[in-house]
Amino acid sequence: MFVYEKKLQYPVRIKNPNPKLASVIISQYGGPDGELGASLRYLSQRYSMPYPELKGLLTDIGTEELGHLEMVGTLVHQLTRNLNEDQIKTAGFDAYFVDHTTGVYPTAASGWPYNAASMAVKGDVICDLTEDLAAEQKARVTYDNILRLSDDPDVNDVIRFLREREIVHFQRFGESLRSVQDRLDAKNFYAFNPGFDKNCNCK
Amino acid sequence: MFVYEKKLQYPVRIKNPNPKLASVIISQYGGPDGELGASLRYLSQRYSMPYPELKGLLTDIGTEELGHLEMVGTLVHQLTRNLNEDQIKTAGFDAYFVDHTTGVYPTAASGWPYNAASMAVKGDVICDLTEDLAAEQKARVTYDNILRLSDDPDVNDVIRFLREREIVHFQRFGESLRSVQDRLDAKNFYAFNPGFDKNCNCK
Amino acid sequence: MFVYEKKLQYPVRIKNPNPKLASVIISQYGGPDGELGASLRYLSQRYSMPYPELKGLLTDIGTEELGHLEMVGTLVHQLTRNLNEDQIKTAGFDAYFVDHTTGVYPTAASGWPYNAASMAVKGDVICDLTEDLAAEQKARVTYDNILRLSDDPDVNDVIRFLREREIVHFQRFGESLRSVQDRLDAKNFYAFNPGFDKNCNCK
Amino acid sequence: MFVYEKKLQYPVRIKNPNPKLASVIISQYGGPDGELGASLRYLSQRYSMPYPELKGLLTDIGTEELGHLEMVGTLVHQLTRNLNEDQIKTAGFDAYFVDHTTGVYPTAASGWPYNAASMAVKGDVICDLTEDLAAEQKARVTYDNILRLSDDPDVNDVIRFLREREIVHFQRFGESLRSVQDRLDAKNFYAFNPGFDKNCNCK
Amino acid sequence: MFVYEKKLQYPVRIKNPNPKLASVIISQYGGPDGELGASLRYLSQRYSMPYPELKGLLTDIGTEELGHLEMVGTLVHQLTRNLNEDQIKTAGFDAYFVDHTTGVYPTAASGWPYNAASMAVKGDVICDLTEDLAAEQKARVTYDNILRLSDDPDVNDVIRFLREREIVHFQRFGESLRSVQDRLDAKNFYAFNPGFDKNCNCK
Amino acid sequence: MFVYEKKLQYPVRIKNPNPKLASVIISQYGGPDGELGASLRYLSQRYSMPYPELKGLLTDIGTEELGHLEMVGTLVHQLTRNLNEDQIKTAGFDAYFVDHTTGVYPTAASGWPYNAASMAVKGDVICDLTEDLAAEQKARVTYDNILRLSDDPDVNDVIRFLREREIVHFQRFGESLRSVQDRLDAKNFYAFNPGFDKNCNCK
Numbered sequence A, B, C, D, E, F: 001m002f003v004y005e006k007k008l009q010y011p012v013r014i015k016n017p018n019p020k021l022a023s024v025i026i027s028q029y030g031g032p033d034g035e036l037g038a039s040l041r042y043l044s045q046r047y048s049m050p051y052p053e054l055k056g057l058l059t060d061i062g063t064e065e066l067g068h069l070e071m072v073g074t075l076v077h078q079l080t081r082n083l084n085e086d087q088i089k090t091a092g093f094d095a096y097f098v099d100h101t102t103g104v105y106p107t108a109a110s111g112w113p114y115n116a117a118s119m120a121v122k123g124d125v126i127c128d129l130t131e132d133l134a135a136e137q138k139a140r141v142t143y144d145n146i147l148r149l150s151d152d153p154d155v156n157d158v159i160r161f162l163r164e165r166e167i168v169h170f171q172r173f174g175e176s177l178r179s180v181q182d183r184l185d186a187k188n189f190y191a192f193n194p195g196f197d198k199n200c201n202c203k
Helices: A019-025 A035-048 A052-079 A093-100 A125-149 A153-183 B019-025 B035-048 B052-079 B093-100 B125-149 B153-183 C019-025 C035-048 C052-079 C093-100 C125-149 C153-183 D019-025 D035-048 D052-079 D093-100 D125-149 D153-183 E019-025 E035-048 E052-079 E093-100 E125-149 E153-183 F019-025 F035-048 F052-079 F093-100 F125-149 F153-183
Strands: A002-004 B002-004 C002-004 D002-004 E002-004 F002-004
Touching (some): A019 A093, A019 A125, A019 A153, A019 E093, A035 A125, A035 B052, A052 B002, A052 B035, A093 C019, A093 C125, A125 A153, A125 E093, A125 F125, B019 B052, B019 B125, B019 B153, B019 D093, B035 B052, B035 B125, B052 B153, B093 F019, B125 C125, B125 D093, C002 D052, C019 C052, C019 C093, C019 C153, C035 C052, C035 C125, C052 C153, C052 D002, C052 D035, C093 E019, D019 D052, D019 D093, D019 D153, D019 F093, D035 D125, D052 D153, D125 E125, E002 F052, E019 E052, E019 E125, E019 E153, E035 E125, E035 F052, E052 E153, E052 F002, E052 F035, F019 F052, F019 F093, F019 F125, F019 F153, F035 F052, F052 F153, F125 F153
Antiparallel strands (some): A002 B002
8 A cells, every 4th residue: 555755856946837847747746657657557567567666666666656757747837837828728738628727637747647658567567667667768868869958957956866766767677587597497588478377496 | 765674564374275366356466447457557647746645645555555465476486386286277377477477467357467557547636536536446346356356264354354445545645636626716626737837826 | 320400509600701710610520539439439339228218318429429429510611611822732631631621520620530549349348437527638738729729709609519519418427427436336336237237136 | 300200111020039139139239331331321321412413413312211210129129128038148148148137239240330431421422322323232142141041931021021131222322323314414424523612614 | 471571661850859749740650540450451441342443542542651650660669768857758748658668659649549540440431431542641630739839849840741641542542532533323332332332233 | 662472471272161160360450459450560660769770670570460461351252262051151250241142251250340549659769669679569469269170280370470470460569669668768668769860869
């Protein structure tokens, strides 16, 4: 179970509203490679993960990503506080505003509601960890692009923190994948799926 | 941010595998009225909620639903452990198995990946609370139906606990809605949206 | 069956084209909380509604919403008549134009085709009526937001009419829910589903 | 606007419950080529249709399809009345039941909620009529397949009526398309779109 | 199987970047009526097509559309090469950029990922050919609209080529449909489906 | 452009119809990790790939996957040839049959039409190659699961061929990723995106 701690993992303090920027940053809230998908991917994959330390890793990173989701939601919220009448008519934001006012809704920048089709749980150790490596890279690129689109130092400071965490997670998943390969038959990593084939000779 | 506590909110101990039952229960993992949608709805709505105690309520219930999501995932996992060759061919489960082995993936019973289109964040206090009342009822009915489909007492004990929590949440949201209406203009509850209209005379 | 009467429920006479406004109003045609979803929700729920007068209410409101759908379609059509070359290039409208010219297509403002995932039919009296209460609130907020985005008095007159009808429907559904609760076991409203459990002692 | 007349276009009187059959017939309620899509397609296309008699035809057929939608909903409802405990566990129907009890929800046989992506409104006379010809053929084939899957004469009588109407509509749309081509430049039917290009020399 | 030939079917040489135009043209890459859907529709329909020459036609046109898909991808790529910082912030393009940088992703202009719901394979000769006639018309209208939105002669030259091919394909499918009707029972074209009903008396 | 060669990459000769097996194998035609997604992913990523030899690799593998798509379609087609009346009623297959007869339609085993949301094009060399590594693993696991579900040696021979190719592709993408890393700044692989940042000092 989860316990909420009433603080952000890293502080978010945006001074200036910017609905246009909010409408691209929201992709890391509910977009294909955002924090919701990341968290849900790891927290879902852990059930079929046969090794306790990797189950723990997925739980830890999945829980941390829930905190990142909260940070991105806070960014979007602070960028859309106290908008005046002209600001709600900003091209790109108006389509969001008509359906959500200034609430925070899990959607991609394109306005597509979050869809779990963009994540995979295959119930196979090597495969799920490779999926996770790709997920971290995709999140990293999205943050790179937000930095290319944003001039607001308050925003960029937060985005850089989040981007850095993705790189750390990528490295953790890479080490885990190597440790799994060390346990498996070097001649055929795919001969058995230790998450499903119970009577395999895998450590 | 969130902290993971290594225990379930309520214990799940399933003795007998049952892939057919797992393939309907999963709707409360990733289906339209399941725990993922519930949690995501409340944790997303809180940003634009103007009243601190309601923001706190949404956070509390949203966090509890994350724990329920974990319980439903555990149910699905335990019902699909150690399946033999015939069991993976169970009609209904085979379509799930081919894409996810026995991993836990956020999908409806019909096999449709979780889609945030089934939840709303409108950025309006009265509206979002009414949405939440409906969400709790929809989850309650889904649990009713699982009880109609299941004969396994180990499963039913857990489902009854989860169902009961939805009713408690429904009551909490009902009380909150009444408290909000007490603060607003009795002649026209919708004259102002206290989450968006800053200079309204609302308490 | 349905009979078409060749007039709108309330007249729509827009003088000035405005593709930008059309591209947000269309969310009440095919968006998550629009008239199509409303009509389809009520006309679908009536089959499993066990009480004749509520079946009649769902049919009446569902049929009226079909007429509202037609009014919103007319609004979008009149706002996009006789556009010149520059107007079709309006940011936001161009993405719609390339796929639909100036036809009226059921989509959300974000460009997402209408998806029934945003509505529920649960086959349970209390639940379906609560869903309907939420639906009316969500439509009301969308109309509020259109009024915040629009300066055109011809448009706003129509939107205010439609918004007012949602509030009336909300009240009708609220009264219906109370009448249902009066018939059910006061100690446990959810002990039976009169739409499914045939041998319950419910009136 | 629409007026509801309290009778079906053609009577539906099913004696025997059959959830398995209901779960395929529902594709004509909310599936890709079903009555909802048909009705919505024609009622949406009429706004940009420049010729009054074709606008009238689209309205007439679209309104009739609303009545067919009601008939298909009635079929599904009557096939799932008074199910016993074993019947709700029927493979294929259980996935539907868990989320909708025995309510009628707009979904394809595969469990995918109705999605307007399966229909087109292109705002071009020749194109929209060709789309409509294809729509009628697709509905016809789906009814053919229901007849291949069903042994119930009560069901088949209704399906044959509905199938016959699709063929009649196909012929009406075919005649309309020819009448449009007669009005246009025989050398280049696509030189102008009479629904958009106002100053073309088309009759 | 397919062999790649390292040249485009028709040359694409765009001089000036134009992200706004790229973001509408992409609808012919991954939108509802684009080249991906066309190719996939024809290459999928051929399996159940009972007549060898029509199977061949579907293969030929489906393969040609793969080449058109490549041309549209090249258009989008060349229109988004070497963008400067301001250009990536273009309204409409920024939402695409944040998730895909300047990669080419199969999406509609509205940002909706390609969805096969917009195409049909019904396994019925007359029906599938009618679907194909509609598909060609829908693609033709989308190209018409791109020509209405674009002022770039380099782009328009390519679009005119692609549009012309759709008209040629439309004619080919029309001739094929007539040849099929000649083989079938003139009194009831739908009495048998030669792709499924093996013992029918059809040539 | 592409040229069709009238033979399969590897022969498919299925003797016995098996609609149940066809309805899971189809996930490799149009499911989240199937051959369509693979081909589309690689053929789309190549536009923004800055290195000619990797652009060539993506084209080669993407073209080969088109041939695999054709093989999987052939498998599904041969497994559903000449079905009798009982076979079309097979649980799981009937939902497919009602909408597609025995045509081959790009869908997941669960009945969800192919959706490009399950693939990514991020326009970043390292990221896109990591995505490709994950894609090959996901396809490999799906083939593993088909082998677990199938007892037909004719089918399994083909599936083993396809599975082996995924492992070869995985190795090719792994080598490519290492070669890219050799060209980039060893201290910060992500300092520049050679596909977008033109004036970086990368080889």
